[in-house]
Amino acid sequence: MDDTGATDVDAMLEMYGFLRNEITQSNRLQQQLVLGLATFVGLVFGLVFSGALADFGTQSSASYQLVIAAVLPIISVTAGIWLAEQSRVMMAGNYLQLLEHKINDRIGNAPMSWENWLRRDTSLTNQKTYDVAYLIGYVCFFLVIGVLSGLLYIYEVIMGTITLNSISFIGFLKILWLLIWSGVLVIISLHSYRVLGHKTENMSGKVLTRWEEKEFQSEVLLSEAFDAYPDLVENIEFETSSTEEQFRELLERADN
Known part of the structure; x- marks a missing residue:
């Protein structure tokens, strides 16, 4: 390998390390988001089940309803931030796959293959097992606590203050609040399934043959x-x- 090729490989290795570090930081943030959300939701439900929050509600009914109403949007916003971070991980991983091809091509063998291994033929391995683990560990977690929070909101806020015979404008807003944030959570969950299931195109196949030639101007x-x-x-x-x-x-x- 000449000096120019060695310099190119060094630059790509530096970029590879930078992106791996970015993925690590994003994964750490995702775990912190999930742990923080689990702690918050667990605390709220613990206070509800213990009756402590209900005792507080007897003193200030509006504050009690505000706490219950805040749970679902906090879950949806946290899930949205998590999805953005997971998408960032997937994009970085796609680019790392391309860098692995470039580095291996320049040095003449294939010592770097982690991202390509992650995107290998799923029919030859149990890759689907890992995808299901992600879906259970994250998407199902958001959905389960979202459903429970929605049911708690219906019981404590809607059923306690709204009757079918007469629904005021405030009552209508309370119902709309539930529908909006529930819909947001469902949309986030559906898109999360696409992201975690690698339903989007990665840096293999036609992407490698077309995009790489255009952006890297690879020489023959x-x-x-x-x-x-x-x-x-x-x-x-x-x-x-x-x-x-x-x-x-x-x-x-x-x-x-």
Whole structure:
């Protein structure tokens, strides 16, 4: 490998390490979000089941309803932030897959294969098991506590203050509040399923062959071009490994 190729590989390795670190930080933030949300929701439900929150509600009914009404939007917003972070991880992983191809191509073997291994043929492995684990650990978690919070909101806020015979404007807003945040949580959950299930296109297949050529302007070695047409050009053994040097080598041979 010439100096230019070594420099390119070093730059790609530096970018690879930077993106791996970004993925690690994003995963850590996701775990903190889930743990924080679980603590908050567990505290609210613990206070409700113990009756402590109800005792507080006897002193201030509006404050009690405010606490119950705040749970569902907090869950939805946290799920949305988690989804944004998970999408960032997936985008970085897709780019890392491309870098692995580039690095392995430059150094002539394949020591880097983590992201490509993650995107391998699922029919050959149990990759679906890991996808299901993510769905259970995150998406189902958000949905379960969202449903429980919605039921608690219906029981404590809607049924306690609204009658079917007469629904005031405030009562209508309370129902609308539940529908909006429940809908947001459902949309986030459905999109999370697409993201975790790798339903979007990654950096393999046509992305590698089209996007890579456009963005990286990858060069074709003369040795590879000659090997592709053995019936037109005789086999030439090149001593160099870059397009520029192989051109120079070919010109020198022609002069001689």
